[in-house]
Amino acid sequence: MNPKLPELRKKAMALPLLPGVYIMHAKDSEIIYIGKAKALKNRVSQYFGSQNNHAEKVRRMVDNVDWFEYIITDSEFEALILECSLIKQHTPKYNILLKDDKGYSYIRVGAGDWGKLSYVLQKQDDGATYIGPYKSSYYVKSAVEEANKIFMLPTCNRKFPQDFGKARPCLNYHIKQCMAPCTGRVKLSEYRESMEQALDFLKGGSSNSVKQLTTQMEEAAENLEFERAARIRDKIAAVKKMGDKQKVVANKVLDEDVIAAFSDGTKTCFQVFRFEGGRLFDRESFIVDSGESDTEEFILRYYTLRPDVPKNIAVDTEWEGMDEVARWLSEKRGSKVNLTVPQRGEQAQLVNMCRSNAAEALAQQKGATVREYGVLEELKELLGLDTLPEYIESYDISNLNGSENVAGMIVYQNGKPLKSAYRKFKIKGFEGQDDYASMAEVLTRRFEEYRRAEGGEGFGRLPDLILLDGGAGQVHAVRDVMEKMDIDVPLFGLVKDDKHRTRAVTGDGGEIAISSRRQLFTFLSKMQDEVHRFAIGYHHARRSKNTFRSSLTTIDGVGEVRAKALLKYFRTIDNISKADLEELEAAPKMTKDSALAVYRYFHGGDSPQE
Structure with missing residues (x-):
């Protein structure tokens, strides 16, 4: 401090x-x-x-x-x-600083008869043809991708005509997104026609492209080139379908920016959708190292970098001083700017879509999906957590009438199991069955490991949330441990019904029902089933090992210590049964007499000579 x-x-x-x-x-x-x-x-x-x-x-x-x-x-x-x-x-360190990296983009047409269509950020002196520049890299990228799909142009790394017939066509050919010139069966005239149609589409837009394609289709039909007319007809249908998809995005939006944010408690992603003429022409994403989504500061930084301000800006939250920001934007634009927080209708849907994309961008950076992040966000709200529970530890106890008392710990990171972080515990502090004391011992040992590790992965970090398989008794037992060790981590229990299904979450304030939250219910149920499977699996493994060990102790001259040493040395009972006398004598803790007794036990009383 x-x-x-x-x-x-x-x-x-x-x-x-x-x-x-x-x-x-x-x-x-x-x-x-x-x-x-x-x-x-x-x-x-x-x-x-x-x-x-x-x-x-x-x-x-x-x-x-x-x-x-x-x-x-x-x-x-x-x-x-x-x-x-x-x-x-x-440019102070702790202000939101956005890099103005909005360079220009180009449409590139590769050199040669079989040149490919792509988008690039810089022009090169490579003999290719460049169309542009365009301000929106998002628009150019999307348009080129659509043109390649519609007109079935190749996007692979193969070179033509050098690679004709050298390999089978890829998946794009089979899903009708590539004409597969690699087969060597595509005529150059047909390829060049598709390339010209794609360029007309990119330069003139979908409506002009449809007109030109329709004319070409009619000419082909008049010349009795029915196969060519059919190919052009399919391209017209694809162009219209793509245009319909774009209209669905915002059929009433003219010139507008939509801004929304998603925060996981440590980082915030701001997403900007830019509309022009009812069409999404640009999209930008900014991730900042702050758990607070300060929309006001972001807008000030964003439009300081941008020379153009739209007439309408829709945001996902209100703040004090919103009128002053709108006035600043209006002066920058030279006319009134409407800064609003839509509550219903298409505008509200656009804001929600923008926020979902912000969540997706943040999730992808951390190796998750927006669905997994959505469940974690729901869990955060349900439990009243300050940050998104990206790293969750869950514990369960397993025993049989107090024997072989063990525990399992599983970890979920970004909504998915992190099996490399799973841990097993053998209860050492007492004999008999006491789930409360067992849970307290396990968490005590876990936090002691944290103190010793002093940072890092595994036990060296504290989780964002701890979930115990059990009710208020287990929670209170572990709460006492955490208070004594001065550990501050959100702690809750997962309560099951009489059919052993997850029913609720319990904490210091009583039970919280989850049955009405389908995604969260499924997530927590899977986690509780997983920790139970892991703990009981460890319990069964120890019981099986001890059952084998107890069978060895029935042999004359073999006690608990020798049985344990034999199992550790040979790994399995089967290996012990197949060992010869010399191997048994060489094992730790063994004597000639005890080795002979073990050999005879597994070989029907015969001596090695017999």
Whole structure:
């Protein structure tokens, strides 16, 4: 914690209740954060009060503040203008900084008769033909991909005509997305016609392309070229189908940006959908290292980088000072900008779609899917967690009337089992059956390993959530352990019904029903079944091993110690039964007499000579 907090708070409490901009400095006087405030005293003093309610990013920033300064303005709007200017000038470490990487994109037509169609970010001196530049890389990429599919052009790495007939056509040929010139059976004239039609489609759009294709189809039919006419007819149908898909996206949206965010508690993804003429022409995704989705700061940074501001901007959340931001956007555009939070209808659906794509982008970065992230988000809301439970540990106890008392720990990371992190525990502290004491012992040993590891993977990290197979008794037993060891991790139990099915989640505040939440119910049920399978599997393995060991102790001269040593040395009873006398004598803890007794036990009393 910053040792200068009391001094900084005292200085903050002396600030005026006026609008302005505050500037945070580190020890070397580097500017690390710039913000605006409607009332400087109220806003700045919040940073230097209790740190418990701050996000991790804010706590890190406050820990590095050595001193701050401020500039008073006549209005909050003037503060906003000044804040944008200062951030652009100093690029502070803890502000949201977006890289303006919106370069130009080109459509590339490869050199030669059999050139391929692709999209690139830079022109090369390679003899190819380049069409562009285009501002939206998303639009160019999508358009080229659609053109290649519709007109069945190859996208593989094979070179023509060098690779004619060298290999069988790939999957794209079989699903009718490539004419397969690699077979050597496609005429050059046919290939060039498809390439020209694809370029007409990219240059003129779907409506002009349909007109031109229709003319070509009619000409082919008049010339009795029915096969060619049929191919063109199929291309017309594909172009129309693609156009229909685009219309479904936003048939009432004209010029508009849609902005939404998704946060997992540690990172936030902002997604921007840009519409023009009712068509999605660009899409951008930005991931920032902050668990707080500060939409206001993102919008200020985003449109500082963009020269054009649309007439309408739809966002997914409201904030104080929204009118000042709309006014700033309007001045930048030169006419009024409508900044809204849609609540119903198509606009609300677009915002939800934008948020879903933000969740998908964040999930993909962590190796998950939006479905898995959706379940984790639902679990977070149900249990009232501060962050998304990306790393979950679940525990179960297994025994038979108090014998072979063991426990299993499984781990789910990003909504999927992480089997490399599974762990087994043999209960050592007592004999007999006591699930509460067993669970307390297991978690005690787990947290002791955490203390010893001092960071890292496995036991070196704390989970975001602990789930116990059991009810309030197990939760209370482990809660006592965590309080004594000063471990702060959300803890809940999974309660089963009389048919051994997951029924509810229990914590300190009673049971929480999950039966009405289908996806969450399925997720938790699978997790509880998995930890039960893992624990009982370990229990059965130990019982089987001890059953074999007990059968060895019936042999004269073989006690518990020798039986255990034999099993450890030979691994299985079958290996012991097949061993010769010399091998048995060479085993640890064995004597000639005991080795002979074991040999005779498995060979019907015969001696080796017999």
